[in-house]
Amino acid sequence: MQLPGYPFTPKRFEVRPGIAMSYLDEGPREGEVVVMLHGNPSWSYYWRNLVSGLSDRYRCIVPDHVGMGFSDKPDDGGGLSHPHGKNAPAYDYTLQSRVDDLQALLRHAGIDDATPVTLAVHDWGGMIGFGWALTHAAQVKRLVITNTAAFPLPAAKAMPWQIALGRDSLFGSFIIRAFNAFSGGASYVGIEKKLPADVRRAYVSPYDSWAHRISTVRFMQDIPLSKADRAWSLLEAAGQALPSFADRPAFIGWGLKDFVFDQHFLAGFRAALPNAQVTAFEDAGHYVLEDKTAELVPAIRAFLDANPL
Numbered sequence: 088m089q090l091p092g093y094p095f096t097p098k099r100f101e102v103r104p105g106i107a108m109s110y111l112d113e114g115p116r117e118g119e120v121v122v123m124l125h126g127n128p129s130w131s132y133y134w135r136n137l138v139s140g141l142s143d144r145y146r147c148i149v150p151d152h153v154g155m156g157f158s159d160k161p162d163d164g165g166g167l168s169h170p171h172g173k174n175a176p177a178y179d180y181t182l183q184s185r186v187d188d189l190q191a192l193l194r195h196a197g198i199d200d201a202t203p204v205t206l207a208v209h210d211w212g213g214m215i216g217f218g219w220a221l222t223h224a225a226q227v228k229r230l231v232i233t234n235t236a237a238f239p240l241p242a243a244k245a246m247p248w249q250i251a252l253g254r255d256s257l258f259g260s261f262i263i264r265a266f267n268a269f270s271g272g273a274s275y276v277g278i279e280k281k282l283p284a285d286v287r288r289a290y291v292s293p294y295d296s297w298a299h300r301i302s303t304v305r306f307m308q309d310i311p312l313s314k315a316d317r318a319w320s321l322l323e324a325a326g327q328a329l330p331s332f333a334d335r336p337a338f339i340g341w342g343l344k345d346f347v348f349d350q351h352f353l354a355g356f357r358a359a360l361p362n363a364q365v366t367a368f369e370d371a372g373h374y375v376l377e378d379k380t381a382e383l384v385p386a387i388r389a390f391l392d393a394n395p396l
Contacts, residue, residue, distance in 0.1 A: 090289045093135045097157050100195050102188050109157035111149040114142035119396050123149040126210020127306035130156030140384040154302025156293050180305030182318035186218040203396045207231035217325040228396050230337040234348040238326030244351040277373035329359040336394040337363035340383045342371030
């Protein structure tokens with residue numbers, strides 16, 4: 088499979104017994120650490136241009152969450168789908184599992200509690216990153232935020248029917264797993280500037296079978312909307328803590344054509360982080376780093392350079 092703009096060799100480690108996580112670790116080991124967290128249904132490929140734009144100086148650590156990208160794709164009841172054909176224990180596809188996996192990865196990479204990091208987040212990566220930051224706030228020295236959330240659904244925002252279908256409907260989950268509807272659809276509707284065919288294929292390539300699409304469904308089913316949902320308490324706590332990060336440099340790059348993480352979510356970040364440097368694009372969608380690569384990569388680089396740790 089051709090992966091345009093992704094000349095990297097992913098590393099792997101056993102994040103849980105029998106389950107391997109794939110991740111990028113690019114740039115000088117002594118460089119300032121930038122942790123880039125993708126969401127659903129993308130993978131580390133979303134961050135490829137930013138990694139290329141930073142890794143001469145910055146150490147870029149970019150996981151593929153379990154079930155995504157090149158990481159193993161365990162099901163909920165045991166069994167595993169990856170090139171080596173091993174069996175593995177079941178995986179609990181929850182926000183807390185993602186936070187725990189991130190902590191395990193950073194420990195594996197030698198990032199201890201005293202190591203300053205920059206969090207760069209997109210989509211569910213915001214909930215994962217700020218969930219981790221609840222217990223590691225002192226480490227988080229800078230923020231790079233792109234079309235994401237770190238707080239519950241704003242009261243003024245209705246849940247889009249496309250997401251509700253995948254979250255709450257057996258039919259919705261079936262079409263996602265049978266036809267890769269979510270990943271395939273996102274590669275079209277998540278952008279305003281049509282992706283080249285080989286780039287679109289790269290985005291959807293990890294999700295090439297029923298078994299390999301489990302995480303794209305489970306991510307949606309774990310979206311917390313009320314106290315009855317398992318991820319609610321963690322998301323609520325992250326939202327309450329978000330304003331405490333207002334004292335450190337933050338860069339927000341936002342595509343305003345995103346039908347999920349729209350102006351309501353951007354307003355939430357503006358309110359919590361009033362000093363953030365905000366660049367919002369009227370002609371960009373959810374995959375804002377695709378639509379605005381030429382603008383955002385140098386802008387983020389300039390932001391990091393101007394705010395050294």
